[in-house]
Amino acid sequence: MEAATPLRHPRVHVLMGRVIVENVVVDDPATAAFIDRRISAGDDPVDVVNDAIEVGARILEREQAAVDAEFVKNEFEKVSREVETAFTDKARVVAEFFGTKVDEVFGEENGHLARELQRLFGEGSTAAVQHQLREVMRDQSARMREDLLRQFSSADGSNPLADFKAAHLRTAREAATRQEAQLDAMREQMVALKLEIAGLRSEREKAAEVAAEHARGTAKGRPYEEALAEALESIARGQGDDCDAVGDFRGGGGRKGDVLIDIEGCSGAPRGRIVFEAKNSRRSRKEALSDLEEAMAQRAADYGVWVVPSAEQLPARVEGLREVGGDKMFVVYDPEDGSRLALEVAYSLARARVLMAKGGVDGLDAPALRAEVERALGAMDEVRRIKLHLTNAAGGIEQARAVLDSMAERVRAHLAQISSLVDEAGETA
Incomplete structure (x- = not known):
């Protein structure tokens, strides 16, 4: 049988500096x-x-x-x-x-x-x-030279x-x-x-x-880091502590740690240090603890707090406001939420831990302090449950917010009691 005549023939045109290829088949496997x-x-x-x-x-x-x-x-x-x-x-x-x-x-x-x-x-x-011979030789030589030159x-x-x-x-x-x-x-x-x-x-x-x-600018979430530093500055000012954003400055061997708190640093030599590490992405528990340890070592801090903007960004099997090793804590702080209650609780607990570890508070009522801490954490659990109810239920928002504000005041009262117990023990010592 005769091969079928192709309906469309390959054509190549060059027009105004451009190449137009129509129906061209490149038979090359490579x-x-x-x-x-x-x-x-x-x-x-x-x-x-x-x-x-x-x-x-x-x-x-x-x-x-x-x-x-x-x-x-x-x-x-x-x-x-x-x-x-x-x-x-x-x-x-x-x-x-x-x-x-x-x-x-x-x-x-x-x-x-x-x-x-x-x-x-x-x-x-x-x-x-x-003489005749000399003339002949001269004539012959001149003629030969002229002939050769010509x-x-x-x-x-x-x-x-x-x-x-x-x-x-x-x-x-x-x-x-x-x-x-x-x-x-x-x-x-x-x-x-x-x-x-x-x-x-x-x-x-x-x-x-x-x-x-x-x-x-964004690897560590610069806007989030600045919001955290602003909130901690407000909290530290009420406690008489000194707050410093150190994320852009090199510490002892690196740049770990974003916000550094000098306890009672406004009135004299600091009695201890707390470093806050802000992250807007999820990390594993091992990586988070390793980063906190490096931040504490580089900033010469006694306590490290890992801060993320949502509970989903906490490491796996880690809850907010739960201590690890007695000198590390994970907390959730969302600047857009409008509440920094969890951050205040973490700040107060870390502060109390550092002061207890530094000594000079022999008169501290440890059981009372522990009870206040447990009550504060329990109240925070209730706050989280109420927030969950507020998210899921639209009908009782106003009443739930009133209860929420009441619970927040109770938490702040417990925090004030904790600070009072620590201060009294320090004065007694």
Whole structure:
């Protein structure tokens, strides 16, 4: 059977600096596999084909330039060999010509000089021919020089090197013209490529700078860190403590820790330190504890608090306001929620822990303090449950908010009692 005539023939057009390809099939497994991999990776097929054609065109153009240079080199070598051969032949002819001339003049038997010497200095000659001989030699030498000079200096066919000189000059001129044109084209391409590379390098550097700046500003959640520092500043001011945002400053070996609290730092030497680490992304429990330990070591803190904006960002199997190891705590603080009660509880518990660990509170009623802590944590559980009810139930919002405010006041009363017990124990000591 005859093969079916294709309905659409492949066509390629070049219009206004653009290439338009219609119904072209590339029968190349390697090309097909490459484009299939790029498409599978999520790249745009049209962009992939455009990149392949553009890169291939540039490579073919460079290869053509290299082929032209090689062609010029081969042609120059060929012409050089031909010129060398022609020069050798011409030199042979010249040598034979001069040999014939020398034989005609200086031949032993038939040479003109020999005949003249025989005639002038023969046995039957009586005339002195020394001067005549000198004149003859001078005339012959001058004539030979003139003939040789005329032959090699003329531009017509009598000069055996005229064709060689003309061919050599013509070939050299043509080769220089072609080479200069190719060099100009390559120079223009190199300038364009350099400009393109410089533009790409500049864009890449700008993108890297933007990415780095973005990473510095948002990697740890700069807005969240600033909101946490503002809330802690307000809490610390009421306790007579000193609050300092240290996230941008290097501590003893690193930059761990975002907010540092110096207990009673406003009235003298601090009695202890609490470091707060703010994160707006979820980390594992192991990573969080490791970061808190590094922050405490780098900031010379006695207690570390891990703060996140939502309960979903707490590490797995970790609840808010639960201590770990007696010197670390996890807490949830959402600036958009409008309540910093949980942060106040964490602050007060950490403060009490540091003061108890530092000593000087021998008169502290530990059972009473422990009971107040348990009551505060229990009240916080009720606060969380009420918030949950407020989220799920719309009918009793106002009443629930009143109960919530009441519970918040109870929590603050317990916190005040804790601070009172700690202060009284310190004064008694």
